[in-house]
Amino acid sequence: MTAAILTNNLTKQYGTLTALGNLDLQVRQGSIFGLLGPNGAGKTTLIRILTTLMRQSSGEAFIEGNDTRSRGRDIRCLIGVVPQENSLDRYLTARENLELHARLHKMDAARYRQRIDELMELMGLAGRQHDFPDTFSGGMQRRLVVARALVHQPRVLFLDEPTTGLDPQSRRSVWEYIRSIAGSMTIFLTTHYLEEAELLCDRIAIMDHGRLIAQGTTQELKARLSGDTLYEIEFDGETERYAALLKNMACIRSITVKGAVVNVGLEHWECLSEVVSALNGAPVRRISLRERTLEEVFISLTGAGVRQ
Ligand SMILES: Nc1ncnc2c1ncn2[C@@H]1O[C@H](COP(=O)(O)OP(=O)(O)OP(=O)(O)O)[C@@H](O)[C@H]1O
Numbered sequence: 001m002t003a004a005i006l007t008n009n010l011t012k013q014y015g016t017l018t019a020l021g022n023l024d025l026q027v028r029q030g031s032i033f034g035l036l037g038p039n040g041a042g043k044t045t046l047i048r049i050l051t052t053l054m055r056q057s058s059g060e061a062f063i064e065g066n067d068t069r070s071r072g073r074d075i076r077c078l079i080g081v082v083p084q085e086n087s088l089d090r091y092l093t094a095r096e097n098l099e100l101h102a103r104l105h106k107m108d109a110a111r112y113r114q115r116i117d118e119l120m121e122l123m124g125l126a127g128r129q130h131d132f133p134d135t136f137s138g139g140m141q142r143r144l145v146v147a148r149a150l151v152h153q154p155r156v157l158f159l160d161e162p163t164t165g166l167d168p169q170s171r172r173s174v175w176e177y178i179r180s181i182a183g184s185m186t187i188f189l190t191t192h193y194l195e196e197a198e199l200l201c202d203r204i205a206i207m208d209h210g211r212l213i214a215q216g217t218t219q220e221l222k223a224r225l226s227g228d229t230l231y232e233i234e235f236d237g238e239t240e241r242y243a244a245l246l247k248n249m250a251c252i253r254s255i256t257v258k259g260a261v262v263n264v265g266l267e268h269w270e271c272l273s274e275v276v277s278a279l280n281g282a283p284v285r286r287i288s289l290r291e292r293t294l295e296e297v298f299i300s301l302t303g304a305g306v307r308q
Helices: 043-050 072-078 094-104 109-122 138-150 168-181 194-200 218-223 239-247 269-278 294-302
Strands: 005-014 017-027 032-036 058-063 079-082 156-160 186-191 203-208 211-216 229-235 252-258 261-266 284-290
Touching: 005 043, 017 043, 017 211, 032 194, 043 058, 043 156, 043 186, 072 079, 079 138, 094 109, 094 138, 109 138, 109 168, 138 156, 138 168, 168 186, 168 194, 186 194, 194 294, 203 218, 203 294, 211 218, 211 294, 218 294, 229 239, 229 269, 239 252, 239 261, 239 269, 261 269
Parallel strands: 032 186, 032 203, 079 156, 156 186
Antiparallel strands: 005 017, 005 058, 203 211, 229 261, 229 284, 252 261
């Protein structure tokens, strides 16, 4: 099957700055792919090349098998783009914004009218379709931009930081709508929000300084961290004494103590039975598995935090 997005050795130089360096990427059709990276990692540069707004310095990129250098027109019919800025026409109503987009894509009126009705319904905007975008909340404007990008039924949808600047509630509603359209097309999104990537994406790539430093499913990325199996043990007293005992065990890779809670990183989950035996008779209130967060993976791979 042709990949929805494929890049080989994709490189972009701005003068002496390498914004993208030999990037190899493959995105499966019908999947939701998330590209994560700190500010300046090269995410927007990559989207601009993939959406034919900019040329690479070297290497190749294909959208559904079409070369970005020679098949720009075909690619622009195949894709929908939600840029970082909303870019709505404030002098047109919500519906007129979508109609203008449909006409630019040369859709016939009967087809686009029905399509716009469906999208307005899907994005929860049907009751406000004759209002101007300036009267909408940030979340509604964002949903309108997503609806506009979907009018011509693209096969690949690019979302550049779809929820940046939105309050938590609007962010959740945008996520819901993204999830409701998933499956019928390929979605490529960039984000600073680890939670967003974790919640929406089938696969995630982490990028820094123009290079991919890891990619896989959320679970695969989490498993890349050493000392993968983390347990939280809460004591009802004598915490220090038992922490010292655990510290000397060979199967324990890491140990941190915070109040009555001891976090232990095990060589392997099977070591848990050894730990339980060692704690025989100890005042243990609870032992629970603590999953690594994607944020910990991100920080360990990039050495940086992310703007939340
Ligand atoms: N037109 C340009 N001319 C020169 N340098 C540029 C240009 N556009 C981007 N850069 C630089 O290229 C690097 C990658 O920028 P890019 O905007 O692609 O990153 P990003 O990951 O999208 O960042 P953000 O999350 O802040 O949007 C940065 O160092 C940036 O300063």
